[in-house]
Amino acid sequence: KQEVTQIPAALSVPEGENLVLNCSFTDSAIYNLQWFRQDPGKGLTSLLLIQSSQREQTSGRLNASLDKSSGRSTLYIAASQPGDSATYLCAVGLTGGGNKLTFGTGTQLKVEL
Amino acid sequence: EAQVTQNPRYLITVTGKKLTVTCSQNMNHEYMSWYRQDPGLGLRQIYYSMNVEVTDKGDVPEGYKVSRKEKRNFPLILESPSPNQTSLYFCASSKQLTSGGIPQYFGPGTRLLVL
Numbered sequence: 001k002q003e004v005t006q007i008p009a010a011l012s013v014p015e016g017e018n019l020v021l022n023c024s025f026t027d028s029a030i031y032n033l034q035w036f037r038q039d040p041g042k043g044l045t046s047l048l049l050i051q052s053s054q055r056e057q058t059s060g061r062l063n064a065s066l067d068k069s070s071g072r073s074t075l076y077i078a079a080s081q082p083g084d085s086a087t088y089l090c091a092v093g094l095t096g097g098g099n100k101l102t103f104g105t106g107t108q109l110k111v112e113l
Numbered sequence: 114e115a116q117v118t119q120n121p122r123y124l125i126t127v128t129g130k131k132l133t134v135t136c137s138q139n140m141n142h143e144y145m146s147w148y149r150q151d152p153g154l155g156l157r158q159i160y161y162s163m164n165v166e167v168t169d170k171g172d173v174p175e176g177y178k179v180s181r182k183e184k185r186n187f188p189l190i191l192e193s194p195s196p197n198q199t200s201l202y203f204c205a206s207s208k209q210l211t212s213g214g215i216p217q218y219f220g221p222g223t224r225l226l227v228l
Contacts, residue, residue, distance in 0.1 A: 032215075034217065041222075042222070043117075043203060043219045043220050043221040044203065045219075046216050046217070046218070046219075049216045089155075099144045099146070099161070099163075099209070099215070099217065100158055101156075101158075101205075101217060103155040103156040105153060105154070105155040106155070
């Protein structure tokens, strides 16, 4: 059974700092990995999707990497801003699992002025 | 605007009173699913549907029903809600998975409290 773990569970950083969020998964037979952002009272916003054949994806100040063999993904946020404060979730789609996503429990990020 | 909508967004009910949470998408997606989110447990899949009239159980289906009579709609039905179904519910949709590059889109969530 696929298990997804995110460390740390919470993180507080000063504005402007570069930071890394970690995601690990137990089954390397993945189809893709998706990073989401969740704001209080709102739904999940997809940030980046990495296919199993890819090593990384970039969007603006965000960069996500994938290492299937070690079962790890990282989300790098450059020059953090208070507006980046949210909970970040990683979700893994398994090969043969259809469209089902297995989620981690998230990292709650607070960027302080 | 491409979106997944859910109604209601907030709901307080009592044990045993049947309720339905609606989900609709305007992207002509084949795949739709329901998740619940609980503290410390993350999001867990309740039911999913690969297309019209095709539904199947996810990881935590007990106490829930779904139907898929139209491609755009995928309602979640709680026939006899219990307090352990108090949770935050999300509906999601995507094109049918043909490659790893298919993202999923999520609705805004429905916060349910069962007294």
